[in-house]
Amino acid sequence: MTALLQVENLATHYFTGDGVAKAVDGVSFSLNKGEILGLVGESGSGKTCTGFSILRLIDAPGRIVSGRVMFDGQDLASLDTAALRAIRGKRIAMIFQDPMMTLNPVLRIDTQMVEAVRAHSKVSCKAALDRCRQVLAMVGIPAPEERLASYPHHFSGGMRQRVAIAIALLHEPDLIIADEPTTALDVTIQAQILAEVQKLCADTGTAMIWISHDLAVVSALADRIAVMYAGRIVEQGRAAEVIEAPLHPYTRGLMDSVPSRNTRGTPLRQIPGMAPSTLDLPKGCSFRPRCPRGDGACLSQPPEVEHYPGASARCFHPHMREATAEMPA
Amino acid sequence: MTPIIDMSGVTKRFVRELDAAEKIARRLGAKVEERTVHAVEDVNLKVARGEVLGLVGESGCGKSTLGRMVAGLMTPSAGAIRFRGKDVAGLKGKDAREAALKVQMIFQDPMSSLNPRLRVETIVGEAPQVHGIVPRSERDAYVADMLTYVGLDPAMRRRYPHQFSGGQRQRIGIARALAVRPDFLVCDESVAALDVSIQAQVLNLFMRLREAFDLTYMFISHDLGVVEHISNRIAIMYLGRIVEEGPTEAIFGGANHPYTQALLAERPVIAPGKRKFSTIKGEIPSPLSPPPGCHFHPRCPHAFARCKVERPALKEIAPGRKSACHLNDKAA
Amino acid sequence: MSDTALDSVNLDEPARGARPGGSLKRILARLFEDRLALIGFALVAITAVAAIAAPLIAPQNPYDLAGLDIMDGGLAPGSQSMAGKTYWLGTDEQGRDMLSAIVYGLRVSLYVAGSATLIALAVGMAMGISAAYFGRFADTAIMRIADLQLGFPPILIALILLAVLGRGIDKVILALVLTQWAYYARVVRGSALVENQKDYVAAARCLALSDIRIMARHLLPNCLPPLIVVATVQIAHAISLEATLSFLGVGVPITEPSLGLLIANGYDYLLSGRYWVAVFPGVALLLIIVGVNLVGDRLRDILNPRLQK
Numbered sequence: 001m002t003a004l005l006q007v008e009n010l011a012t013h014y015f016t017g018d019g020v021a022k023a024v025d026g027v028s029f030s031l032n033k034g035e036i037l038g039l040v041g042e043s044g045s046g047k048t049c050t051g052f053s054i055l056r057l058i059d060a061p062g063r064i065v066s067g068r069v070m071f072d073g074q075d076l077a078s079l080d081t082a083a084l085r086a087i088r089g090k091r092i093a094m095i096f097q098d099p100m101m102t103l104n105p106v107l108r109i110d111t112q113m114v115e116a117v118r119a120h121s122k123v124s125c126k127a128a129l130d131r132c133r134q135v136l137a138m139v140g141i142p143a144p145e146e147r148l149a150s151y152p153h154h155f156s157g158g159m160r161q162r163v164a165i166a167i168a169l170l171h172e173p174d175l176i177i178a179d180e181p182t183t184a185l186d187v188t189i190q191a192q193i194l195a196e197v198q199k200l201c202a203d204t205g206t207a208m209i210w211i212s213h214d215l216a217v218v219s220a221l222a223d224r225i226a227v228m229y230a231g232r233i234v235e236q237g238r239a240a241e242v243i244e245a246p247l248h249p250y251t252r253g254l255m256d257s258v259p260s261r262n263t264r265g266t267p268l269r270q271i272p273g274m275a276p277s278t279l280d281l282p283k284g285c286s287f288r289p290r291c292p293r294g295d296g297a298c299l300s301q302p303p304e305v306e307h308y309p310g311a312s313a314r315c316f317h318p319h320m321r322e323a324t325a326e327m328p329a
Numbered sequence: 330m331t332p333i334i335d336m337s338g339v340t341k342r343f344v345r346e347l348d349a350a351e352k353i354a355r356r357l358g359a360k361v362e363e364r365t366v367h368a369v370e371d372v373n374l375k376v377a378r379g380e381v382l383g384l385v386g387e388s389g390c391g392k393s394t395l396g397r398m399v400a401g402l403m404t405p406s407a408g409a410i411r412f413r414g415k416d417v418a419g420l421k422g423k424d425a426r427e428a429a430l431k432v433q434m435i436f437q438d439p440m441s442s443l444n445p446r447l448r449v450e451t452i453v454g455e456a457p458q459v460h461g462i463v464p465r466s467e468r469d470a471y472v473a474d475m476l477t478y479v480g481l482d483p484a485m486r487r488r489y490p491h492q493f494s495g496g497q498r499q500r501i502g503i504a505r506a507l508a509v510r511p512d513f514l515v516c517d518e519s520v521a522a523l524d525v526s527i528q529a530q531v532l533n534l535f536m537r538l539r540e541a542f543d544l545t546y547m548f549i550s551h552d553l554g555v556v557e558h559i560s561n562r563i564a565i566m567y568l569g570r571i572v573e574e575g576p577t578e579a580i581f582g583g584a585n586h587p588y589t590q591a592l593l594a595e596r597p598v599i600a601p602g603k604r605k606f607s608t609i610k611g612e613i614p615s616p617l618s619p620p621p622g623c624h625f626h627p628r629c630p631h632a633f634a635r636c637k638v639e640r641p642a643l644k645e646i647a648p649g650r651k652s653a654c655h656l657n658d659k660a661a
Numbered sequence: 662m663s664d665t666a667l668d669s670v671n672l673d674e675p676a677r678g679a680r681p682g683g684s685l686k687r688i689l690a691r692l693f694e695d696r697l698a699l700i701g702f703a704l705v706a707i708t709a710v711a712a713i714a715a716p717l718i719a720p721q722n723p724y725d726l727a728g729l730d731i732m733d734g735g736l737a738p739g740s741q742s743m744a745g746k747t748y749w750l751g752t753d754e755q756g757r758d759m760l761s762a763i764v765y766g767l768r769v770s771l772y773v774a775g776s777a778t779l780i781a782l783a784v785g786m787a788m789g790i791s792a793a794y795f796g797r798f799a800d801t802a803i804m805r806i807a808d809l810q811l812g813f814p815p816i817l818i819a820l821i822l823l824a825v826l827g828r829g830i831d832k833v834i835l836a837l838v839l840t841q842w843a844y845y846a847r848v849v850r851g852s853a854l855v856e857n858q859k860d861y862v863a864a865a866r867c868l869a870l871s872d873i874r875i876m877a878r879h880l881l882p883n884c885l886p887p888l889i890v891v892a893t894v895q896i897a898h899a900i901s902l903e904a905t906l907s908f909l910g911v912g913v914p915i916t917e918p919s920l921g922l923l924i925a926n927g928y929d930y931l932l933s934g935r936y937w938v939a940v941f942p943g944v945a946l947l948l949i950i951v952g953v954n955l956v957g958d959r960l961r962d963i964l965n966p967r968l969q970k
């Protein structure tokens with residue numbers, strides 16, 4: 001089965017006055033229809049940039065310097081703008097961390113949503129409004145009439161994010177890229193939105209890339225997880241496997257440092273030091289200065305190796321799993 | 330044993346007064362009211378010396394406002410805050426200043442909590458020098474010591490904040506607070522803006538400093554995992570009121586109040602396998618017009634008639650545990 | 662008791678960020694990138710140097726009545742004097758060398774405008790920051806006074822003040838200060854209100870620092886960038902306002918003429934052909950105002966995007 005989205009060696013660099021920041025440096029992954037991929041990383045890891053690069057939403061001084069983004073047979077990275085515009089919003093939709101990046105504060109909700117509908121399909125206003133009501137109900141907004149007539153500032157953060165998700169669903173996209181959509185929301189509201197999203201993906205078969213720094217959310221939601229560090233994917237695999245038996249020392253260190261996985265009252269296990277600036281990456285493996293397993297071999301860039309079927313890591317000294325794991329031939 | 334901080338009946342109301350046009354409109358018969366936000370309502374809380382009290386809640390619950398009142402940045406509209414038994418509001422002059430220095434605050438945003446125009450040595454060293462804690466000649470060495478305690482290289486003290494990362498800036502903020510020799514620290518979402526791996530470092534730092542300097546903390550956070558790890562006791566707030574209070578293990582082992590139960594059930598934990606999210610319905614109400622009676626009743630799965638009318642009192646349900654829910658009365 | 666072990670925190674290279682506003686060198690470098698701003702800066706620099714070095718470079722002291730020769734009066738630019746000196750810009754009807762007069766006039770103009778701007782800046786900053794910091798009644802009081810002030814045309818205020826106070830350089834400076842402080846106060850109040858909400862100010866209050874210290878050491882330095890831009894452009898206003906007042910005859914005394922007064926003196930002769938007495942001081946005035954404005958514009962462009970970073 002050909003993948004819905006295949007990213008091959010994507011590289012996005014920012015050419016600043018201080019030097020070249022390699023925000024995304026050789027990222028490859030694939031996504032099948034209906035699958036949810038969790039793209040996990042801390043600040044500066046390049047996860048948001050990767051999501052933006054797929055839709056070519058990168059502004060100067062940033063630029064996609066190499067790689068391909070194969071979506072349904074076309075390379076998005078080199079597509080002409082007209083064709084790209086036909087895909088954005090219709091076949092690939094995006095949800096941002098701040099819903100005000102989607103919503104125009106001076107337009108009513110119905111105006112904006114109808115505009116979004118008619119951007120890609122020539123339908124009457126009435127038909128467009130019907131579709132709007134439909135998606136608003138899908139995201140759990142009861143009595144959509146009142147909501148449609150309001151402005152974004154009448155809503156709470158959670159409600160705005162639901163409207164943003166609804167807009168993303170208007171054209172039944174094949175893929176939704178969600179960039180930390182629940183990070184700014186309260187726990188109870190986040191749970192509501194996550195429940196809606198789970199249901200939606202199950203019902204409509206939409207694939208999703210869920211970008212987040214929150215391993216807990218991703219572990220509950222995603223089919224597969226890719227962990228990013230300093231612009232590269234350091235580990236990817238099935239969600240349950242990455243959580244239970246992480247290969248890469250960074251993934252392991254990250255999970256160990258979460259308070260809920262440590263004994264109460266004892267010092268938390270921590271990863272020493274700080275992530276490097278993408279302007280000045282260390283030689284070889286970017287994680288080596290902080291890695292308990294780093295040694296001389298790590299001074300050369302480790303390739304991404306598939307250690308087990310469906311599970312790969314970019315490391316010379318991964319934490320291999322015990323017991324009977326099938327090794328690739 | 331006198332608690333180090335004793336909040337009794339602490340209330341904070343923010344009133345948006347009517348301007349001239351609205352006053353005229355009211356005179357003419359329009360229904361225009363002053364808008365009052367009940368940010369904090371009748372909070373009674375004691376913090377014992379040496380403990381870490383975790384204060385948990387979502388947006389609009391008033392935990393930050395309460396923290397600022399304890400730190401002396403806001404005055405309560407009603408009620409009293411006592412530091413070592415003495416009412417802070419009643420102190421004057423030198424006593425007021427000394428009490429103020431004993432309670433310090435660590436802020437949430439590492440970007441805006443340091444003055445961008447001052448060098449780190451000034452940020453940390455200004456207050457101790459001004460208040461005479463350390464003479465001018467020894468200030469430099471004192472600042473170097475403070476930076477070392479928080480895990481920063483003292484050679485960096487002549488740099489400016491923008492040259493440091495978020496985690497390092499939080500450390501500078503902690504050094505600034507420690508430099509005036511406080512007894513009590515209010516940590517207002519101090520690790521919320523940090524990455525997970527840096528968060529672990531800073532939390533460990535907090536725990537070490539507590540031991541080393543015999544400090545007491547009020548740790549405000551929305552992150553239950555963090556609060557569970559670092560606190561001895563927890564208080565949960567909802568829309569300005571404390572709904573439950575007790576030792577950490579007791580609460581995380583079995584919460585009493587329905588809101589606490591929902592919070593604990595809904596927080597995502599790292600575990601393999603996809604899971605369904607359970608939710609409570611409804612939005613968080615606005616603090617401008619909180620629901621009558623028990624503020625939580627519109628979203629509570631167990632609400633009944635009494636909840637809509639009468640505010641539940643924070644009662645002791647077990648030694649050291651309190652909860653504000655009418656269900657406890659029924660069970661009794 | 663002290664835990665002196667450093668966290669094994671790797672401290673070799675801290676994250677680099679843009680210093681708010683950029684370092685002075687960077688600002689100057691970016692300033693000079695734009696050719697217009699460069700020209701502006703050159704104009705300002707030349708006039709400032711000329712003004713400061715006036716006694717050294719002026720061929721003649723125009724205030725020394727003994728040095729004037731009425732026989733040299735009314736000579737066109739480029740003519741020779743009785744003694745053989747060349748009057749490059751001509752002379753006025755009393756034999757004063759226009760070049761020297763302009764150079765000395767620049768001195769007075771810049772001195773008056775410069776000191777007025779500095780004093781107005783200081784007063785405006787103090788008022789604006791106090792209004793923002795103390796809020797409520799102080800804010801209302803100060804800002805309403807400022808609004809009143811700004812509601813009147815500056816010329817009107819200055820004229821009324823000078824009519825009451827009389828002539829003299831110090832009185833002109835006072836009048837200029839009183840017309841200008843409100844503008845600075847308003848700008849500073851805007852930034853100070855924003856900065857006042859930030860956590861570092863709350864931290865300073867938590868540390869029981871005095872109000873004066875917080876306002877001067879914490880708020881003030883962070884409110885400077887927009888002020889610098891405003892001040893640069895306001896110098897130009899001050900120069901032109903002073904020139905106007907002197908032209909109208911209520912500004913500086915005749916003994917220390919500024920460019921405005923020179924223009925006034927030469928005004929009567931404009932139509933009779935002796936244009937140089939009024940035009941050259943006017944050109945000098947124009948050049949310095951344009952120069953200051955060009956620099957101010959560029960400075961605003963440089964400082965603004967950085968403020969948003």
